Amino acid sequence: MADATLLDQVKDRKNRADPYPLFARLRETPVSRQHDGTYVAATHAAVASLLYDPRISSETLPPSKRPLTGNPFTDWVVKPIRQHITDTHRPFIFRDPPDHDVLRGAVMHQFTRERVQAMRKRSDRLVADLLNEKCGAREIDIVDDLAYPLPVTVICELFGVPREDEPKFHGWATQLATALEPDSLDDDAVRAKNSRCFDEISAYMAGLIRDKRRHPGDDMLSGLANESAPGIGRMGDYDLVATSILMLVAGHETTVNLITNSMLTLMRHPEALERLRAEPGWAPRVLEEVQRFDPPVQFRTRKALADLAIEGTTIPEGAPVVLLFAAAGRDPQAYADPDRFDPDRHDNRHFGFGGSLHYCVGAPLARFETEAALAALAGRLQNPRLAEDPPYRPGAALRGPQHLRLAIDGIA
Ligand code: HEM
Numbered sequence: 001m002a003d004a005t006l007l008d009q010v011k012d013r014k015n016r017a018d019p020y021p022l023f024a025r026l027r028e029t030p031v032s033r034q035h036d037g038t039y040v041a042a043t044h045a046a047v048a049s050l051l052y053d054p055r056i057s058s059e060t061l062p063p064s065k066r067p068l069t070g071n072p073f074t075d076w077v078v079k080p081i082r083q084h085i086t087d088t089h090r091p092f093i094f095r096d097p098p099d100h101d102v103l104r105g106a107v108m109h110q111f112t113r114e115r116v117q118a119m120r121k122r123s124d125r126l127v128a129d130l131l132n133e134k135c136g137a138r139e140i141d142i143v144d145d146l147a148y149p150l151p152v153t154v155i156c157e158l159f160g161v162p163r164e165d166e167p168k169f170h171g172w173a174t175q176l177a178t179a180l181e182p183d184s185l186d187d188d189a190v191r192a193k194n195s196r197c198f199d200e201i202s203a204y205m206a207g208l209i210r211d212k213r214r215h216p217g218d219d220m221l222s223g224l225a226n227e228s229a230p231g232i233g234r235m236g237d238y239d240l241v242a243t244s245i246l247m248l249v250a251g252h253e254t255t256v257n258l259i260t261n262s263m264l265t266l267m268r269h270p271e272a273l274e275r276l277r278a279e280p281g282w283a284p285r286v287l288e289e290v291q292r293f294d295p296p297v298q299f300r301t302r303k304a305l306a307d308l309a310i311e312g313t314t315i316p317e318g319a320p321v322v323l324l325f326a327a328a329g330r331d332p333q334a335y336a337d338p339d340r341f342d343p344d345r346h347d348n349r350h351f352g353f354g355g356s357l358h359y360c361v362g363a364p365l366a367r368f369e370t371e372a373a374l375a376a377l378a379g380r381l382q383n384p385r386l387a388e389d390p391p392y393r394p395g396a397a398l399r400g401p402q403h404l405r406l407a408i409d410g411i412a
Contacts, residue, residue: 007034007322010298016392016399019298020339023327030311038320039304039313042327044334044349046311051323052356055306057096060320081202081241082195089238091246093358100357103239106229107247107361110220119154120368126150127372131380135411139387142263142377142404143256150369151255155248158365160212160219165204172201173252176245181395198245205241251362253393257296257400258287258352258366259373260390264404265290266378267386269341273378280375285343287370291329291352293341298326298399300354325351326399382409 006026010019026032026042033039041047050056085091092103130146140146152173156166175197178190209225216222221244228234235243266273266286276282299322308315315321329350330338336347353360360366377384385408390401 292350
């Protein structure tokens, strides 16, 4: 019975700053049943085994079977686009093969090397500009001043969203990220707010897609809206809206939190911050270690498609299964001295970007945005000091500080 409440404690806001002692207790039973019938996989071996098991499904909502092409916005007037998406055209993060693979394939087709390289250069420039705006300041909030604006601008530019509309995306991205929390659907107020927000963003995206069809640019949305992808042809309109919204939501708060968690960890490990200042090329190792040590995506939920026997437990068909990526990252069976932050470690097989079919499609973007931010912060902040223990955002699954205020002597 003691284990039955551990996941509730993980979700409890008062444990947001440090859920790791709870994860250690959860790991004592590799796969444990919670009082509500949810199963939690907490060790590295159990998470890996379930993540790669084809009998585990991402269709955690009722199934959404619909042809992927030829779904124009004709019946938009009958019900809002949001409803089409939630009823029948869910974003591919919530879908299984074959639909998942086809939709994901269409996105990957547009993630060309040229686009990624161009956004990499752009990220370096954006980071430099954001820090230049703070020159002369004696305090910086890593969240508001850098981590928050950077990814939204990157994804908007990649998708060809006009600059003047970017501020709208800030609000939408933050609100819709709450939908990734497991209990958000139980809260009427959150659901109502999400629905309004979904209506706004989907109507906006539908309009933008029409514009991109009339006047295609060289952005990713123009590509998705006008070009045929292998195995799918031209993506149906509702799937296109759902995919665009997914890219925005999945790529925003996650990146904010990776930059912020990384900077917080560096502030708590001054020797690592010093080394990064002297050696900016070390940033990739720092961020990969943060993905193990304190990842933004702490867990994801799946559903068992069959009875699954694992580590002495049988998960019954239909049961929700929580894959605790963050607990797996601290598993002593998988990592030497797991509670030590050590970017030079060689045993780092983290789940920070997930794994298997649903491995993060935006990982290259997330990596270079975070590298650019960390190298610049370490190099340019003069004598940074942690002004307070940071307050956390409400989310447990997508976890990170609301603000990270540092006192500084200036910005070089
Ligand atoms: C999937 C993490 C940035 C788009 C995932 C998954 C994780 C993850 C853990 C797997 C979800 C699952 O297994 O259910 C992160 C982190 C990021 C980041 C930590 C930033 C540091 C991005 C960016 C984008 C993006 C920048 C888009 C531009 C996606 C999409 C999926 C995904 C579309 C779904 C993939 C699928 O279902 O096949 N991400 N992500 N992510 N991510 Fe990311």
